[in-house]
Amino acid sequence: MNSADSQHPKFGPGDEALAALPTVYRDDLFAGKVVLVSGAGSGIGKAIAFLFARLGATLAICGRKADKLEDCAEKLRALSGREVITYPMTIRDPEQVDAMLSAVWERLGGVDVLVNNAGGQFAAHAMDFNVKGWNAVIDTNLNGSWYMMQGAARRWVEQGRPGNIVNITAAIDRGLTGMAHTTASRAGVIALSRTLAIEWAEHGIRLNCIGAGAIESNGFNNYREENVSTFYSCNPMKRAGDVQDIAEAVVYLAAPSGKFITGEVLNVEGGMLLWGEFWPAGKPDYFKVDQE
Numbered sequence: 596m597n598s599a600d601s602q603h604p605k606f607g608p609g610d611e612a613l614a615a616l617p618t619v620y621r622d623d624l625f626a627g628k629v630v631l632v633s634g635a636g637s638g639i640g641k642a643i644a645f646l647f648a649r650l651g652a653t654l655a656i657c658g659r660k661a662d663k664l665e666d667c668a669e670k671l672r673a674l675s676g677r678e679v680i681t682y683p684m685t686i687r688d689p690e691q692v693d694a695m696l697s698a699v700w701e702r703l704g705g706v707d708v709l710v711n712n713a714g715g716q717f718a719a720h721a722m723d724f725n726v727k728g729w730n731a732v733i734d735t736n737l738n739g740s741w742y743m744m745q746g747a748a749r750r751w752v753e754q755g756r757p758g759n760i761v762n763i764t765a766a767i768d769r770g771l772t773g774m775a776h777t778t779a780s781r782a783g784v785i786a787l788s789r790t791l792a793i794e795w796a797e798h799g800i801r802l803n804c805i806g807a808g809a810i811e812s813n814g815f816n817n818y819r820e821e822n823v824s825t826f827y828s829c830n831p832m833k834r835a836g837d838v839q840d841i842a843e844a845v846v847y848l849a850a851p852s853g854k855f856i857t858g859e860v861l862n863v864e865g866g867m868l869l870w871g872e873f874w875p876a877g878k879p880d881y882f883k884v885d886q887e
């Protein structure tokens with residue numbers, strides 16, 4: 596996405612609006628802290644990076660596309676006046692994850708908060724998945740998040756400093772039709788985080804997940820137009836959330852407000868887990884109720 600597009604995205608706020616979104620947090624909350632956000636070149640990850648920058652943090656951001664990252668970094672530098680490191684890489688490759696983490700640790704002396712936001716899926720009915728597609732989603736969301744978590748934790752333990760991880764997952768407790776692969780991968784991340792919250796507590800490492808519902812972002816471009824409408828009616832609030840809903844939830848968990856919270860899932864989904872229909876791959880005939 597070039598900078599003109601990032602001012603006027605089809606879904607979600609442009610960069611200028613993003614930088615000015617209201618926040619409940621005080622502007623020095625993360626002063627002196629370093630935050631690493633994956634997938635920060637767009638959408639939710641960019642909003643998370645913007646909010647941490649506004650709260651005084653130094654940012655490191657990674658993702659696959661260098662131009663998106665650099666564009667975001669430029670805005671972050673303007674916003675905060677601080678250094679921002681960009682590192683193009685894929686979280687699917689453990690060697691690239693390791694090289695990125697080493698570079699960030701070397702340049703910034705360490706990281707206080709890791710936000711595992713990079714990820715995604717395509718919408719399709721499970722019967723239609725092929726092996727490559729299944730593996731792409733599991734490898735990105737589950738394996739990629741794991742490489743990041745283990746790499747950060749090892750460095751924190753080596754340095755003898757505490758750590759904090761927030762994983763962006765999805766609101767999966769009722770299942771998500773058209774996204775079976777993602778539910779499997781996100782359930783894996785949630786279960787992993789619960790276990791690691793126990794294993795790594797002795798090192799002062801907290802891990803939590805956000806269970807995102809439909810959040811209006813750049814990511815909506817990945818879906819067919821006729822199915823996107825379902826994202827705005829899939830919960831009792833009958834609207835999509837905004838990227839700041841997720842960014843503020845991440846800050847809540849990462850800041851001292853979350854200091855007694857670990858292994859938890861904070862669902863930010865407008866009540867989607869209670870009521871609503873979500874059909875990202877279209878509504879199957881079986882579920883169409885005859886209205887006559």
Ligand SMILES: CCC/C=C/C(=O)SCCNC(=O)CCNC(=O)[C@H](O)C(C)(C)COP(=O)([O-])OP(=O)([O-])OC[C@H]1O[C@@H](n2cnc3c(N)ncnc32)[C@H](O)[C@@H]1OP(=O)([O-])[O-]
Nearest residue numbers: 714715716717719727728731732735765808809814815817
């Ligand atoms: C409440 C929850 C709401 C959630 C909303 C959001 O998350 S919004 C955020 C949304 N944002 C995102 O999701 C962004 C990130 N998402 C992505 O990067 C991709 O969706 C990815 C996760 C599959 C990675 O893919 P990649 O880097 O490997 O790229 P690749 O393109 O090469 O795909 C590999 C294989 O996957 C398969 N396949 C792919 N597309 C389709 C399809 N439409 N149909 C069927 N199959 C599909 C296919 O097998 C393909 O191989 P092929 O047949 O082409 O040789």
Ligand SMILES: NC(=O)C1=CN([C@@H]2O[C@H](COP(=O)(O)OP(=O)(O)OC[C@H]3O[C@@H](n4cnc5c(N)ncnc54)[C@H](OP(=O)(O)O)[C@@H]3O)[C@@H](O)[C@H]2O)C=CC1
Nearest residue numbers: 634637638639658659660685686713714715807810812814
């Ligand atoms: N929007 C929503 O309603 C929901 C979103 N989510 C999740 O929230 C996260 C952010 O999504 P959103 O902002 O909406 O959509 P985007 O598509 O804008 O964000 C996905 C980000 O992940 C990065 N990414 C994807 N694959 C990789 C990879 N292999 N290695 C490194 N970076 C990668 C992308 O960057 P690049 O293309 O440069 O690699 C991109 O910046 C995703 O994990 C998404 O699945 C979960 C539930 C709901």
